[in-house]
Amino acid sequence: MRFKLKGKTKPHPSVDEKFRLIFLILFACSLILFGLLADSPQEIIYGLRRIILDRAVLITDYIKIGGIGAAFVNAGLITLIFVFILYKMKIHISGATYAAIFTMAGFSFFGKNLFNVWFIFLGVFIYAKIQRVHLSRYIYVALYGTAMAPISTEFIFSDQLPVYFGLPLGVFLGILIGLILPPLATHLLKVHQGYNLYNVGFTAGLISTIFVALFKSYGYIPSTRLVYSKGNNELFSYFLFILFTIMVVIGYIRNNNSLKNYFKIFKYSGRLVSDFIVLEGVNLTLINMGINGIIATIYVLLVGGELSGPAIGGIFTIVGFSAFGKHPKNIIPIFLGVYLGAITKIWNINDPSIILAALFGTSLAPIAGEFGILIGILAAYIHLSVTLSVVSLHGGLNLYNNGFSAGLVAAFLVPIISALRREETS
Amino acid sequence: MRHNKKRVSKIVDELISYFFKIGSKNIHIDVLEEKKQYVITFSCDTKNIKESDINLLVRCLNTYKSEEMEEYYWELTGECDTDSELSIVGMMIDNFEISINDQNMELILYRKK
Incomplete structure (x- = not known):
């Protein structure tokens, strides 16, 4: 066997990068279109309002909370916004990008909405500023990290706490989690050696377990629920x-x-x-x-x-x-x-x-x-x-x-x- | 960039594991820190190595550099002895050269600081 190769030979970026991007945009548009066909604009706006004002803890089905139209429009808009962010950051559209975007879209049916995803995102942004690097380096952690978005809405829309206390606490906790997430997410990969594809889920589970233990020790006990749509x-x-x-x-x-x-x-x-x-x-x-x-x-x-x-x-x-x-x-x-x-x-x-x-x-x-x-x-x-x-x-x-x-x-x-x-x- | 030298060590770790895995018995490594880049040179015997293993190596190294992927996944490199993380290595390096003859392979990786 004789072989010689000098330098990376692949075009940079790949020639079908534009196609990959368009596919993601079309996917987001298909969700929005389906939502618009399912319900009237008025119902969708009312449904989106209900989704945004919800605690969003597991398991909260946005189809049940806001209706089919609002749930699909919520998912489509979140997908579109994050595809736009990735595009502006000049992120190479790879399999990792598809995984992150489809995960965002999927969880926008039960827990992520146009309001609650930004606090953790802001926390990761601040972390990147502290590290003096561009946010794009931590973009995947920021996207997946929105798994803990309910920790903000749990306090912001809490019926156990007054708004003047719950609102700043919810915002603060979202940002704090965004700040500590990147180093933990990278490090915890070694625990399962990459055999768990939802690594940020593992990280988020660890963080939220510790946070909830602290909440419980002050008498605040978050509870799960089961709000689930049927018949569709x-x-x-x-x-x-x-x-x-x-x-x-x-x-x-x-x-x-x-x-x-x-x-x-x-x-x-x-x-x-x-x-x-x-x-x-x-x-x-x-x-x-x-x-x-x-x-x-x-x-x-x-x-x-x-x-x-x-x-x-x-x-x-x-x-x-x-x-x-x-x-x-x-x-x-x-x-x-x-x-x-x-x-x-x-x-x-x-x-x-x-x-x-x-x-x-x-x-x-x-x-x-x-x-x-x-x-x-x-x-x-x-x-x-x-x-x-x-x-x-x-x-x-x-x-x-x-x-x-x-x-x-x-x-x-x-x-x-x-x-x-x-x-x-x- | 944080942990830059550690990341270079992990690249070396990953490739040593891969060369062992594909049957190499005699591996030499040379790591050179220059002003603007690291140059990592591997040489090993190719007696037991299959062509498909080399093709996989080249395909994985021949991916574009991706700082966002590196930042998230670099700690996985060199961690597993049953599977490889060559595609992450490809995303962590700026360029590479490979030459193979009947008995020996030389692989040079370039990583900018």
Whole structure:
């Protein structure tokens, strides 16, 4: 074998960067358009007001709070705003960008809104100023960090505290969390070695557990709730299946009307950092995103679940991370593990929390990708119990509760499996 | 940039792990700190190395530099011995050169300060 190469040969940035950006804009517009078709402008404005004035702790379905139109417009506008911010910062649109933007869109159906995401964002901005670097360096942490947006609204709209105390406290806590998040998020990656895709969820879980412990010691006890919409499966199925089919078709056409090389994606474990757009290109990634979206939607429908706001959030998060680690081979074992857990444990397979555990449990997909299907099923089986247990630690103030749980499961399982596997090898 | 030298160490760590993983038995490393950049040179034997491993190495190093990705994920490099973080290494370096003959490979990485 003889080979010689001098210098980076890829165009900088990639020639299809503009296409990647336009795709994200169109995705955001599709959400807004669907919202505008679902409800009248007056209903949407009234619904947005209700969404913004809500505490937003887990699980608060914005479709139930503000209506279908307002929830979709909220998600579309947040997506559009953050795509614009990324564009102005000249961030390369990669798989990581798709994962972050789709996660923002997804959680804008249950917890993130046009008002509460900015305090943490401002905190990360101040952190960047203290470090004397541009905010763009911490942009992904800032985006994911909005998982703790409810910690601000919990106090701002608290019925236990007077406004003159709750408002400044909520704003202060949001900024403070934004300030401490970047160093923690980077450092905690090592705990699970990248086997938990929702790393900021793990970080946010740790931070919110500590904060909630402090709140409790002063007699303030945040509580979770279950506000969940029902009866929209047919309407949302049409929207989701059309959206994901379009993704597959665009990827297929741009890949010279073929699925050629698509299955190469399956060889990646999905462990952080597996950026499929960088590694295999945007066309195959779009096919993967569409296929995973279809699989996730079918799963929810098959087990008799509701396509509510949180469920749509879970599906969009899977679709986003299908550009950054997830593929059918590593997410299906997670679904199987949660299914197995649900039928043998005390919960019903179609309970809202169980549906979310299956969708967001795919955060552990890299374990299935690296260690095999059986270990993936085991990880998901454990995850189901852990995720329903840890929510009481942070009182629903961390929207990425499954990310927190998945971090714990990965930190627990990976060293054991690695040690056993290494022994087998030797 | 904070932890700049630590980041260079992590790049070295990651690549040593990768070369071991793909079957190299004899690895030499040279790290040079210049005024404006770090130059990291690896040389190793290629007796057991497959062409697909080299292709993966080149594809991962041949990604654009991304400070936002580096800032978030750099601590993962060199952490895992069952998988690799080569694409992050690619995002942390400004340029690279690679030359391979039947018995030896030389890889030079350039990272601006």
